[in-house]
Amino acid sequence: MMLTYDWLGPAMFVGALLLLSFGYSVAFSLGGVSILFGLIGIFLQELNPDQAIFDIGLASLMPERIFGIMNNITLLAIPYFIFMGAMLEKTGIAERLLETMGILLGRLRGGLALAVVIVGALLAATTGVVAATVIAMGLISLPIMLRYGYNKQLATGVIAASGTLGQIIPPSVVLVVLADQLGISVGDLFIGSLIPGLMMASVFALHVLIASYLKPDIAPALPPEVRNIGGKALWKRVLGVMLPPLLLILLVLGSIFFGIATPTEAGAVGCVGAIALAATNGELRKQTLHQVCDATLRITTMVIFILLGSTAFSLVFRGLNGDQFMSDFLSNLPGGEIGFLVVSMVVVLVLGFFIDFFEIAFIVIPLFAPVAKQFDINMIWYGVILGANLQTSFLTPPFGFALFYLRGVAPPEVTTGDIYRGVMPFILLQLLVLMLIITFPGIVSFLPSLATPALIANY
Secondary structure (H helix, E strand, C coil): CCCCCCCHHHHHHHHHHHHHHCCCCHHHHHHHHHHHHHHHHHHHHHHCCCCCCCCHHHHHHHHHHHHHHHCCCCCCHHHHHHHHHHHHHHCCHHHHHHHHHHHHHCCCCCHHHHHHHHHHHHHHCCCCCHHHHHHHHHHHHHHHHHHCCCCHHHHHHHHHHHHHHHHCCCCCHHHHHHHHHHCCCHHHHHHHHHHHHHHHHHHHHHHHHHHHHHCHHHCCCCCHHHHCCCHHHHHHHHHHHHHHHHHHHHHHHHHHHCCCCCHHHHHHHHHHHHHHHHHHCCCCCHHHHHHHHHHHHHHHHHHHHHHHHHHHHHHHHHHCCHHHHHHHHHHCCCCCHHHHHHHHHHHHHHHHHHCCHHHHHHHCHHHHHHHHHHCCCCHHHHHHHHHHHHHHHHHCCCCCHHHHHHHHHCCCCCCHHHHHHHHHHHHHHHHHHHHHHHHCCHHHHHHHHHCCHHHHHHC
């Protein structure tokens, strides 16, 4: 009886997840598993020359794939958006934005929490990096909310949830990587995710207002001596602090939507705009620029190394016929297209508890994308629901990454249990919006249908 080796592909996938669970570097875990299973495949192929166990010819594609990554202009948007977000954070623009919005809404019950949601959405539309947004808002707003009597669960929940808006509101690093892995236009995915992202922010804000109305003691208004600034002084501050970032957002997203610039070009313009804002505020110093460039370099290098490791992983995985095995398995699930969607969403949600987005994007999404295309699923819609799903996983206990980011900057009186309990209503709200997006695909397709043909020509 001839032995079959179809299990090698799935075993490779399990091996990578096992190394990641032990805390090994993502890029080197993927690369190490690739080398190990490549050697196993070569050995077994030599022992069984009559069987197609491992196609060693695929290894010759690795240099070409590396050069392809370096030439991928879509990925060039990643350092631009990271730089723009880091510049706004390091120069204090984000802090002043949050303080001003808090004063403006402070006379309302729940005004500070509402300010966190609004600023979270604005930061998401400029940074696209969850860690930076959660940490910045946790450091700035959490002590203030606790000082003025806010319930710890509401305060931590709204900060963590608002921070994850960077997953779904463009321009998002998550969406850039998703578009690259799904083989679709970054611009189309940005535009398609705009309404779902605003829906997420809106339901968060609505929850804050309702909770504050029903239980006034959990989110009191600011004392008069804190919020009372002269009318002219207040509006001068509002215009001076809020108008420039809003113009920057309109410049970046508007140029993409109207087909004036590609996302990569818009990201470069956003970087110049962020530098101009920092210079205008007198915060453009050599040390600050060094910190921003260092943060950009570190995150971008991490992404590229993960992408190189995942490329080696995918080539060996294909060489072991793992792609065919997964395609057959996912295509023949009970329920057909519905069964595939359910399984892919559950897998992404569960993996999001344990591993970072980049790991999911570079390991799992390439397995799902071909099957989604076989079922003739709209890939822009599929990319948006994947992004919304990942946003939920970032918030879900016990391993949601946004929870860890907030726990790292929270004061001692805030416990992990407070954070876990605080995010539960927001998780339910995220799942509600996700179900609406899945049930009504027009939420995603409406804006791309209005987009100018120039956008399609650009990407």
